[in-house]
Amino acid sequence: MLDENFEVVVIGAGPAGSRTAALTARAGLSTLLLEKRKKIGFPVRCAEGIGPREEVERFLDLDDDLISSTIDRFAVVSPGGRRFEAEKRGIGFIVDRELFDRRLADLAAEAGAEVRTSHQVTGLLRNDHRFTGVEVTDLGSGRSYTAGALVTAGADGVESISPRWAGLKGAYRPREVMSGAQYLIDGMETDDRKIEFHLGRRFAPGGYAWVFPKRPGTANVGVGVNPEMAGGLNAVDYLERFIKSRCPGAGRGRLVVGGTVVARGLPSLAAGGFIAVGEAANQNNPFSGGGIINALEGADLAAETAVEAIREGDVSARSLGRYTKKWKKSTGRANELFWHAARSFYAMEDDEMEKIIAKLKDTPGLITDTGVDPLRILRVLVSTRPGLVFRLVPALVKR
Amino acid sequence: MKEAHSEIDIDRGKCIVCGACSAVCPGEALIIEGMTLRVYPERCRPCGQAALVCPTGALHCPGEE
Ligand SMILES: Cc1cc2nc3c(=O)[nH]c(=O)nc-3n(C[C@H](O)[C@H](O)[C@H](O)COP(=O)(O)OP(=O)(O)OC[C@H]3O[C@@H](n4cnc5c(N)ncnc54)[C@H](O)[C@@H]3O)c2cc1C
Numbered sequence: 379m380l381d382e383n384f385e386v387v388v389i390g391a392g393p394a395g396s397r398t399a400a401l402t403a404r405a406g407l408s409t410l411l412l413e414k415r416k417k418i419g420f421p422v423r424c425a426e427g428i429g430p431r432e433e434v435e436r437f438l439d440l441d442d443d444l445i446s447s448t449i450d451r452f453a454v455v456s457p458g459g460r461r462f463e464a465e466k467r468g469i470g471f472i473v474d475r476e477l478f479d480r481r482l483a484d485l486a487a488e489a490g491a492e493v494r495t496s497h498q499v500t501g502l503l504r505n506d507h508r509f510t511g512v513e514v515t516d517l518g519s520g521r522s523y524t525a526g527a528l529v530t531a532g533a534d535g536v537e538s539i540s541p542r543w544a545g546l547k548g549a550y551r552p553r554e555v556m557s558g559a560q561y562l563i564d565g566m567e568t569d570d571r572k573i574e575f576h577l578g579r580r581f582a583p584g585g586y587a588w589v590f591p592k593r594p595g596t597a598n599v600g601v602g603v604n605p606e607m608a609g610g611l612n613a614v615d616y617l618e619r620f621i622k623s624r625c626p627g628a629g630r631g632r633l634v635v636g637g638t639v640v641a642r643g644l645p646s647l648a649a650g651g652f653i654a655v656g657e658a659a660n661q662n663n664p665f666s667g668g669g670i671i672n673a674l675e676g677a678d679l680a681a682e683t684a685v686e687a688i689r690e691g692d693v694s695a696r697s698l699g700r701y702t703k704k705w706k707k708s709t710g711r712a713n714e715l716f717w718h719a720a721r722s723f724y725a726m727e728d729d730e731m732e733k734i735i736a737k738l739k740d741t742p743g744l745i746t747d748t749g750v751d752p753l754r755i756l757r758v759l760v761s762t763r764p765g766l767v768f769r770l771v772p773a774l775v776k777r
Numbered sequence: 778m779k780e781a782h783s784e785i786d787i788d789r790g791k792c793i794v795c796g797a798c799s800a801v802c803p804g805e806a807l808i809i810e811g812m813t814l815r816v817y818p819e820r821c822r823p824c825g826q827a828a829l830v831c832p833t834g835a836l837h838c839p840g841e842e
């Protein structure tokens with residue numbers, strides 16, 4: 379017998395989970411949001427960069443207390459040290475990610491979701507037809523219990539074991555997880571309205587190094603590397619190298635490390651009674667690793683589908699599969715293009731990358747209102763690697 | 778570069794409990810429980826993959842190259 383019953387149980391109170399829970403609760407469904415951490419949003423595992431206001435405010439008000447700095451400019455530095463600079467007012471924000479995540483969880487609670495921290499999901503329940511809820515351990519008391527659900531949403535982030543339990547994916551290959559490390563650096567030379575991306579094997583093989591300013595003189599300075607290209611070094615080793623070059627002698631605050639999923643989209647995001655959302659569902663942008671906004675977008679589609687399915691009384695894989703379709707038609711499509719672009723771009727030797735960056739620099743329309751246009755990147759990549767076009771055809775014509 | 782390890786070895790002073798290794802470990806031998814990284818050695822295959830991903834160099838796995 380089940381200890382408790384809900385219409386929706388959500389695993390993980392990151393952006394994906396909190397947003398999903400807020401929407402299902404707002405639609406009147408009884409919703410339980412389970413988070414294993416003691417404190418939502420802490421510790422932060424993020425560079426805290428996020429898109430323009432219109433984009434963020436589709437999901438929550440970007441109140442002043444959430445904003446550390448407003449970004450109007452960015453620089454891409456090539457392996458050889460050439461700079462590509464562009465300006466676009468309000469192209470993004472550096473946020474206080476801890477507050478950001480807490481705000482989203484508060485919105486879920488205000489909508490009527492029951493939020494439990496220090497409660498870890500340890501398994502999924504199932505009957506012959508579908509997944510029917512979760513096994514939970516209260517880490518405070520050590521007590522274990524079961525909670526039934528018509529729909530369980532796995533929003534458990536990078537570790538994301540729940541979609542594995544549901545058979546939607548396996549373990550990641552190392553190259554599918556960008557390995558990241560970052561210090562909050564104090565007393566460095568920065569333009570507090572400009573973000574920087576540094577490319578090349580020296581600082582970030584298969585990824586990039588970044589400077590995201592939090593306030594004048596203070597920035598998140600980090601690197602993300604492809605573990606299979608790192609030659610036996612780890613992200614912290616590369617970070618040391620980058621700091622030595624970019625801001626030697628500056629003061630160091632908190633160290634942030636973590637992995638980000640940069641894998642290709644999943645074929646299916648739903649099983650009977652189960653949906654995967656956010657990073658757990660490979661919804662991050664595979665080119666940048668960015669996943670906050672994508673997690674919120676995924677949550678909107680996931681919650682909308684879960685609400686419909688529960689109202690119709692059909693939470694089968696087929697019914698919940700509408701969510702996969704919606705995702706693939708929207709951000710999933712852009713992500714597929716970004717994935718192809720990333721695969722070619724980050725594998726390049728420094729000299730080839732140098733040439734590509736020079737070409738990108740002269741590409742009109744590369745910068746859109748919400749970031750970069752994957753098609754423009756691909757066009758430039760195809761111009762130097764014509765073979766790529768064959769791999770791209772399915773991504774371009776399908777759907 | 779790294780020495781061979783016969784079992785999963787975590788330098789707790791370096792581990793920041795980020796969960797990157799957990800995402801890659803096929804056997805679910807590395808699980809973040811609350812705020813600690815718990816190891817289930819009997820589930821290790823071993824494949825050496827998770828150690829590659831660790832951002833801090835805290836983790837060594839059997840089978841690592
Ligand atoms: C170093 C680094 C820098 C980054 N920088 C950026 C950036 O600048 N901009 C950007 O957009 N993205 C960035 N990202 C990616 C971004 O942080 C993630 O994509 C985003 O957090 C995904 O949101 P989510 O809700 O899917 O998962 P998370 O935010 O990871 O939330 C998942 C939650 O589930 C909980 N959980 C896991 N397992 C269980 C369980 N069994 N039971 C209960 N709870 C569980 C976790 O504790 C966690 O709170 C960065 C990532 C890293 C590592």
Ligand code: SF4
Binds near residue numbers: 795799832833
């Ligand atoms: S990847 Fe490294 S730092 Fe992160 S939890 Fe695993 S052992 Fe700890």
